[in-house]
Amino acid sequence: MHVITEKGRGYTPAETDEADRFHAVGVVDPDTGKPLSQAATSWTSVFSQELVAIGGERQDVVAITAAMLGPTGLDAFAGKFPERTFDVGIAEQHAVTSAVGMAHAGLHPVIAIYSTFLNRAIDQVIMDCALHDAGVTFALDRSGVTGDDGASHNGMWDMALLRVVPNLDLFAPRDGAQLVAALRKSVDKSDHPTVIRFSKGAVPADIPAVNSLGFADVLVAQTNPDVCIVAVGAMATTALESAKTLQASGYSVEVLDPIQVLPVNAGLIEYLSDRDYVVTIEDGLVDGGIGEAIGSALRANNSATRLMSLGIPKKFLDHASRKSILQKLHLDAQGIAATIEQGLKSKVR
Numbered sequence: 001m002h003v004i005t006e007k008g009r010g011y012t013p014a015e016t017d018e019a020d021r022f023h024a025v026g027v028v029d030p031d032t033g034k035p036l037s038q039a040a041t042s043w044t045s046v047f048s049q050e051l052v053a054i055g056g057e058r059q060d061v062v063a064i065t066a067a068m069l070g071p072t073g074l075d076a077f078a079g080k081f082p083e084r085t086f087d088v089g090i091a092e093q094h095a096v097t098s099a100v101g102m103a104h105a106g107l108h109p110v111i112a113i114y115s116t117f118l119n120r121a122i123d124q125v126i127m128d129c130a131l132h133d134a135g136v137t138f139a140l141d142r143s144g145v146t147g148d149d150g151a152s153h154n155g156m157w158d159m160a161l162l163r164v165v166p167n168l169d170l171f172a173p174r175d176g177a178q179l180v181a182a183l184r185k186s187v188d189k190s191d192h193p194t195v196i197r198f199s200k201g202a203v204p205a206d207i208p209a210v211n212s213l214g215f216a217d218v219l220v221a222q223t224n225p226d227v228c229i230v231a232v233g234a235m236a237t238t239a240l241e242s243a244k245t246l247q248a249s250g251y252s253v254e255v256l257d258p259i260q261v262l263p264v265n266a267g268l269i270e271y272l273s274d275r276d277y278v279v280t281i282e283d284g285l286v287d288g289g290i291g292e293a294i295g296s297a298l299r300a301n302n303s304a305t306r307l308m309s310l311g312i313p314k315k316f317l318d319h320a321s322r323k324s325i326l327q328k329l330h331l332d333a334q335g336i337a338a339t340i341e342q343g344l345k346s347k348v349r
Helices: 043-057 075-080 092-104 115-130 158-162 176-187 235-248 266-272 290-300 322-328 333-346
Strands: 061-065 085-087 108-114 137-141 169-171 194-197 217-220 227-231 253-257 260-262 277-285 306-312
Touching: 043 061, 043 075, 043 108, 043 137, 043 176, 061 092, 092 108, 092 115, 108 115, 115 137, 115 158, 137 176, 158 194, 158 260, 158 277, 169 176, 176 194, 217 235, 227 235, 227 266, 227 333, 235 253, 235 277, 235 333, 260 290, 266 290, 277 290, 277 333, 290 306, 306 333
Parallel strands: 061 085, 061 108, 108 137, 137 194, 169 194, 227 253, 227 277, 277 306
Antiparallel strands: 169 260, 217 253
């Protein structure tokens, strides 16, 4: 039996929303369907605008969606380049395999997908894409804690899953400028897959680096720091707030952003091996995450560095706002600072 439904049926604002039928909305006036507050610039819109710009420069760039054209920001690209936009329906596995074929035919596909939905296609990512050196870019929207969309939509598995995939680069930009840079780097790679993960909601103000080490940006510089914080992606803003709290308590703090988190850069490991105490912060699973990858590399390097990895525990998260969930997990600025200070006081490996 094939049951055809009509999204938004019975609610006029949704029925008249031709593009998305109110698939994903914030708080609205129930009578008009209009947002009650002005929307800030989102991660999705930054990605969307830059992909359109790239599409105007390069005829080989194509976009693929699995029935999520509007929510992933590909509607703008489709409006400009309809002949280069492919909606494969709710079939993430097919999206990946199709992209591999396009890549080997001389195109550069960009698959825009919610992070949690990539779980369905991990076999294709490994066996079709990475194994065959396909130049495909994955834009993972809603990565990390999304909160309001419920337990199933938190993009908390991506880094742990992709960490085991050979021949794959993963970028976790901290702000809009870094997202733009990561997208441009990714579409320039034609001999292996690239992944860019970014959060849901408003993109933070750009965070300038005080120095570049090549393998990481230095966001807060400190000679011989008490603690070196390695912040992954959107957690950079939180890390800076935690650093201020720790500095106010008399601790010297260094904050790094590795930007490309997979594969773990050997230069980063050499650098961290000279630090006494390192704390990694990510809004992905701790089990199998970037912190564990760094820890494994430090041990292989015979490093004496103490490492603490902070992230999401291996459990399904309750429905709540991102802010509320991060507070509950002690991954907000105050919670992170308190955890780091406890580690500094304990000096336990």
